[in-house]
Amino acid sequence: MLYRTVTKNNFKKMIEGLMENNEVIGPKWRDQDKDGNKIYRFLKLNDFDELQMDYTRSYSSPKNFFLPFKEDLSTYHLDEGDWEQEIKYTIHPRVIVGIRACDINALRKLDEVLLKSVYPNPYYYARRRNTIIIGLDHEPLDDCFCHSMDANVAFRGFDLFLTDIGDKYVVAIASDTGYILATRFEGQEITDEDQLHYKRVKREIESKFKTQVDVTIVPELMDLEFESDVWKKWGDKCLSCGSCAMVCPSCYCYGVEEEVDLTFTTATKRRFLYSCNLLDFATVAGGHNFRPEPEIRLKYRYYHRFRGFVEAFNQSLCVGCNRCGVACPAGIHPKAVIDDLIQTEKL
Amino acid sequence: MNLKIPYHDINLETYMSRHPDFNRKTARMQTERNFKSQILATIPLTEHEKLFHIRICDTSERENFSFLPGQFVMLELPGCGEVAISISGSSANREFLELCVRKVGKVTGMLHRLEAGAFVGIRGPFGTHFPMQEMAGSSVLLIAGGLGIVPLRAPIFWANDHRMDYKDITILYGARDPAQILFDYQVEEWRKIYGLNILTIVEYPDEHWQGHVGRITDLFDDVYIDPDETFAVVCGPPVMFKHVCGFLSDLGLSRQRMFVSLERRMHCGMGKCCRCNIGSTFTCLDGPVFDYWTVMNLQEAI
Numbered sequence: 001m002l003y004r005t006v007t008k009n010n011f012k013k014m015i016e017g018l019m020e021n022n023e024v025i026g027p028k029w030r031d032q033d034k035d036g037n038k039i040y041r042f043l044k045l046n047d048f049d050e051l052q053m054d055y056t057r058s059y060s061s062p063k064n065f066f067l068p069f070k071e072d073l074s075t076y077h078l079d080e081g082d083w084e085q086e087i088k089y090t091i092h093p094r095v096i097v098g099i100r101a102c103d104i105n106a107l108r109k110l111d112e113v114l115l116k117s118v119y120p121n122p123y124y125y126a127r128r129r130n131t132i133i134i135g136l137d138h139e140p141l142d143d144c145f146c147h148s149m150d151a152n153v154a155f156r157g158f159d160l161f162l163t164d165i166g167d168k169y170v171v172a173i174a175s176d177t178g179y180i181l182a183t184r185f186e187g188q189e190i191t192d193e194d195q196l197h198y199k200r201v202k203r204e205i206e207s208k209f210k211t212q213v214d215v216t217i218v219p220e221l222m223d224l225e226f227e228s229d230v231w232k233k234w235g236d237k238c239l240s241c242g243s244c245a246m247v248c249p250s251c252y253c254y255g256v257e258e259e260v261d262l263t264f265t266t267a268t269k270r271r272f273l274y275s276c277n278l279l280d281f282a283t284v285a286g287g288h289n290f291r292p293e294p295e296i297r298l299k300y301r302y303y304h305r306f307r308g309f310v311e312a313f314n315q316s317l318c319v320g321c322n323r324c325g326v327a328c329p330a331g332i333h334p335k336a337v338i339d340d341l342i343q344t345e346k347l
Numbered sequence: 348m349n350l351k352i353p354y355h356d357i358n359l360e361t362y363m364s365r366h367p368d369f370n371r372k373t374a375r376m377q378t379e380r381n382f383k384s385q386i387l388a389t390i391p392l393t394e395h396e397k398l399f400h401i402r403i404c405d406t407s408e409r410e411n412f413s414f415l416p417g418q419f420v421m422l423e424l425p426g427c428g429e430v431a432i433s434i435s436g437s438s439a440n441r442e443f444l445e446l447c448v449r450k451v452g453k454v455t456g457m458l459h460r461l462e463a464g465a466f467v468g469i470r471g472p473f474g475t476h477f478p479m480q481e482m483a484g485s486s487v488l489l490i491a492g493g494l495g496i497v498p499l500r501a502p503i504f505w506a507n508d509h510r511m512d513y514k515d516i517t518i519l520y521g522a523r524d525p526a527q528i529l530f531d532y533q534v535e536e537w538r539k540i541y542g543l544n545i546l547t548i549v550e551y552p553d554e555h556w557q558g559h560v561g562r563i564t565d566l567f568d569d570v571y572i573d574p575d576e577t578f579a580v581v582c583g584p585p586v587m588f589k590h591v592c593g594f595l596s597d598l599g600l601s602r603q604r605m606f607v608s609l610e611r612r613m614h615c616g617m618g619k620c621c622r623c624n625i626g627s628t629f630t631c632l633d634g635p636v637f638d639y640w641t642v643m644n645l646q647e648a649i
Binding site for chain 2: 017018020021022073074076078081082083085087088089090092093094095113114117118119120121122125126129130132177181184223226252253254255256257258259260267269274276281282283284285286290291296300303304307308309311312
C-alpha cells in the first residue's frame with residue numbers, strides 16, 4: 001500500500017473537482033433523534049460544505065448504493081402473447097466519500113458472495129466497478145464492536161482511505177484511480193513527523209473501543225445452543241419488522257416480483273431487498289412456512305451471520321457497526337444476544 | 348479541471364453476451380437472461396397436476412442445454428413471476444423439457460391456464476443431481492411419496508437408459524388415494540420393457556383399487572434390500588424422509604448412500620437471495636439433492 005499526505009484544502013479541491021462531472025455521495029446531516037443526536041445519511045452532495053467529515057454513524061449503511069432497495073432485473077416488451085427480454089447493467093460512475101472501515105469490510109464480504117462465488121451478480125458488479133470509494137477513519141462510538149469482529153481496519157476494497165492528522169489527511173492508496181487523484185492534488189511523500197502523527201491517531205482509535213463481544217466460540221455455540229431458551233427470550237421481543245436487515249451493511253437477501261404496466265406492453269422483473277425476520281421469508285406456495293415463529297427466524301438470522309457465513313467464507317458476516325441494535329424498535333442488540341448465548345454456555 | 352471518471356460499460360463485455368450456460372457456474376454472465384421457450388403440449392394428469400412439454404426456441408441454446416437427474420430450472424412467466432420446478436423428463440431428451448407442475452400458487456395457477464404455443468422463460472439447470480454414475484453396479488431403490496414421483500422420473504428414465512449398469516431397480520410409490528397416482532400409464536411400460544420392480548400403495552383406496560393399502564413404509568415387507576449393495580433415492584413430503592430413511596439406516600444402509608431432494612421457496616436459484624437457506628446451506632446450490640447424512644446435520648431441514 002502506498003501512503004501520501006493531502007492537505008485539507010487540496011482534499012476540498014479534489015471533491016469539488018469530482019463533483020463537476022460525477023455524482024458524489026457522502027454523509028449528510030438529515031435530522032435529529034429525540035435525544036438531540038444528529039442523524040446522518042449517505043446522499044448525493046451538491047456542495048462540499050454538505051459533506052460532514054466529522055459525522056458519527058449513518059443511520060442506514062451505504063450498502064444501498066450497491067444493493068438498492070428496489071432494482072429492475074429485466075424488462076419484457078410484450079406483444080400479442082410474444083415477448084422480448086431486455087437486460088441492462090447501466091450505472092453512472094460515482095464517488096462515495098467518508099465511508100467507514102467497517103462498511104468497506106462489509107462490502108468486501110458482499111464481494112465474496114456476489115462477485116467471487118458461483119454465478120457472480122452482474123448488477124452488483126456494475127455498481128461496484130463504477131464506484132470510487134474514499135474511506136475515512138473515525139473514533140469509535142460507545143457501541144461500536146467492529147474491533148471484536150476484526151472489521152475495524154480496511155486493507156482493500158477502496159480507492160483512497162483518509163486518516164485525519166490535523167491540517168492534512170494521511171491517504172492510503174489502493175488503486176491506480178486513487179493514485180491519480182492523490183497525485184493530481186499534490187499528494188506528498190509521508191514525512192517522519194506525519195508518520196508519528198499517524199501512529200498516534202491510530203493508537204488513540206484502537207484504545208477507544210468500549211464494547212467488546214467475544215465471538216471466538218460463537219459458531220460452535222450456534223449448534224450447541226440451537227434449542228436454547230435464549231432464542232425464545234429474544235424472539236418474543238422481535239416484532240418481525242426487518243429493520244435490522246434494512247440498515248445492515250452486509251445483509252443481502254432479496255425477493256423477486258414481477259409486474260405488468262397498465263398498457264400491457266411492458267413487464268418488469270424487479271428485485272427488492274428482504275429480511276429473514278419477515279413472516280413470509282420461508283413460506284412456499286400452498287402456505288407452508290418453514291420458519292413460522294419469530295424466534296426461529298431470529299435464530300436463523302444469527303445462524304447465517306455467525307455460523308453459516310463462517311463455514312462458507314471463514315469470516316463472520318457481521319462487521320460490528322451496531323446499526324441493527326440502534327434501529328431495532330424492540331431494543332434487540334446483537335451484543336446482548338451473543339452475550340446471553342455465551343452465558344448459557346458458562347452455566 | 349476535468350475529473351470525469353471513466354465509465355466501465357459492462358454491457359459491452361463480450362463474454363457476457365455469449366449464450367448463458369448455467370452448468371458453468373463461475374464465468375461472468377447475464378444471470379437473469381432466460382431461454383425463451385415454447386409450450387409444446389399440456390397434459391392434464393390429475394385435478395391439480397399437469398405435465399408440460401417445453402421446448403427452448405433458440406437452436407443453439409437448446410443444443411447447449413443439458414441437465415442431470417435431480418436438477419431443477421427456474422420457470423418464468425414474464426409479468427407474473429418465477430418459480431423453481433424440478434425437471435421430470437429424461438436427460439437423454441435434448442428436444443424438450445418435461446415439467447410436471449401442481450397448481451398451488453400464483454405462478455403455477457397462471458401456468459395451468461396457458462395452452463400449447465405460449466412462450467415462457469427457462470433459466471438453469473441449477474442445483475445438485477442424483478449421483479447416477481456412482482450408483483452403477485449396485486441395486487437402486489427409488490422411493491416416492493405423492494408428488495415426489497415427479498423429480499424421481501428423471502432418475503427412473505436414466506436407469507432405464509442405462510439399465511445394464513444397475514442390478515435390481517425397485518420403485519416404491521405411495522399416494523394418498525388412487526386418483527392421485529401420477530404417470531400410471533408409464534408404470535406398465537417400465538415394468539415390462541425394463542424389468543423394474545414397481546410397487547404402489549395408497550392410503551385411502553376406492554372401490555376399484557386392488558393393490559396395497561397403507562403407508563409407504565408398509566411396502567418394505569415385500570422387498571429385499573441388501574444394505575451393502577443398494578443406493579436409495581427418496582422423494583416426498585419431509586415427514587416421509589424421517590420414517591423411510593430411519594428404516595433404511597436401521598437396515599444398515601449408509602446414510603451417504605441415501606439421497607433425498609428438498610424443497611424451499613427459491614427466488615434466484617444461484618445462492619444469492621438466501622430464501623432457500625437452511626442454516627448454513629443453500630438448497631439451490633448445495634441441494635436440492637442431499638445425501639441423508641448432510642440432511643441430518645442441517646438443523647430444520649426436515
